[in-house]
Amino acid sequence: MNFRRNILVVLAGLITLASAAPALTASTRPRLVLQITVDGLRGDIPSRYYGRLGENGFRYLWEKGTVYSDAHHAHANTETIVGHTTLATGAQPAVHGMIGNVWFDRTENRTMYNIEDDRYRLLTAGAGVDKDTEIDSTQKAAESDGRSPAAIMVTTFGDELAINTAGRAKVFAVSIKDRGAVSMAGHGGKAFWFSKASGEFVTSNYYYDTYPVWVKEWNARKLAAAYSGKSWDLLHDKGTYLFGNADDKSWETDLAGYGRTFPHQFGEAGGKYFTTLLTISPSGDALTLDFAKELITNEQLGADDVPDFLGISFSSTDYIAHIFGPSSLESEDNLLRLDETLAELFAYVDEKVGLNNTLIVLSADHGGPEVPGYLNEFGIDAGYATPESWDKAPAFMALKKKFGIDKELISGYNHPYVYLNHEVILKHGLDLQQVEGAVAEELLKFEGIAQAVASSDLREGKVPDTPLNQAILNNFNPNRSGDIYVVFEPHWFINDFDGLTVAATHGSPWRYDTFVPIAFGGMQIPAQHIQRRVLTVDIASTLSAFLGIKPPSGAAGKVLEEVLKR
């Protein structure tokens, strides 16, 4: 054997491999990862209206992609920041730290909003939360307009993509809700969200020192104000809707003259609730889509072989379900319009990047409950809980007497946690664990409460290994969780927020709140429906495996192998 010839053969082989490798990478790696979150889209909703959907929206994913029809969040507090951060990081809230939309910070001695950060400020002065008109009570907890992802304790998929590509991957997220965008953008990406105060998409100086020119130009078009004097009307003839004869229901919220029936008038631009009403209509999603399209073009997402990431969180479905309920004519019409919004997004991405070069995943940050009044029509028990009355209830007056306490014992309830008055407990030389246990025991006797778990029991591993307790444990972060986790009975929840009464509120560990769609599409992913129970933490692990990068630092999920078999 000629040594020299052997070398040549080996070299020739290496050259073949070298020339084949980049082509292989380019054809199997997406140019764009598009993570769509539909805020509050329960897992059954797309199939409920399936016969009415167009071919290119939901049905593009449902018929050409891989759909998991039994997907759930595994944590107990199914709120927006909790779910979004779980989708972004693949970690449980116990690990990513976003255990609720708000939590009581004992060192600061106040309730914190999840992404508030007074080290940063909004780039637009006066575009922060207007506490007079804000209907999202969690937003009102923030003491500063600054926003950042600092409280998220692990990396997101977008972060890992940036790390893997030496920062060449562009990572962006956009949503009506600040927490919908900040969570998906992670630490290394850039987030834009809608300011109801200014009617513009804004960001903070965590992300930018000044706005990119295209953002200034988009805001200068004043698309929100263009809805002045307009209304939300039905897309189709009323008689064609499942809820066509159920528009006017007593449990629907009539917010600031918006009314319980179609058409819903936005009023004049500049009106007190004008921009708020836009977000409680499909127009909020339409604005989000328009901004996202502009972002894709101007930031040149998917334009080269380095994969980019875009997170889009559509908020309208959630707001509309809160105000009118998920089984309402409003929610039905919104779903049909969301289907059109998705079709427009997919068509745009196809034109700019190509759907064969784009990996799409769609899911939701939580599902949602039916309205008690609607369930009562079917003989199902349902009702509204009132935690503010607990401390004054006879059972707690008796308990306080037993402990020799003459002040309030329950200092607050920030869903889903009861916070005890540690100062009083300390002053009376009481054992916190013992008091937590006694309070939990009393709470269990209240109407509408299914479970009350003391945090000291969670810390010491003293709770029985049941599915419900596992979900509570997945939500337990020792530094942020309160003293007692309260689970209301199925279909019981709080609906009064600083005087604003809403039709329905999610946030429970019950199946209607944990159940979400998970659908992958684009990139010639196989068309299949998988019935196996999967979890939302699986998404980040699957995206990471698809791209061959390491999973986010707290990722707890399994790779959904069906997506990778191409």
Ligand SMILES: [Zn+2]
């Ligand atoms: Zn939400």
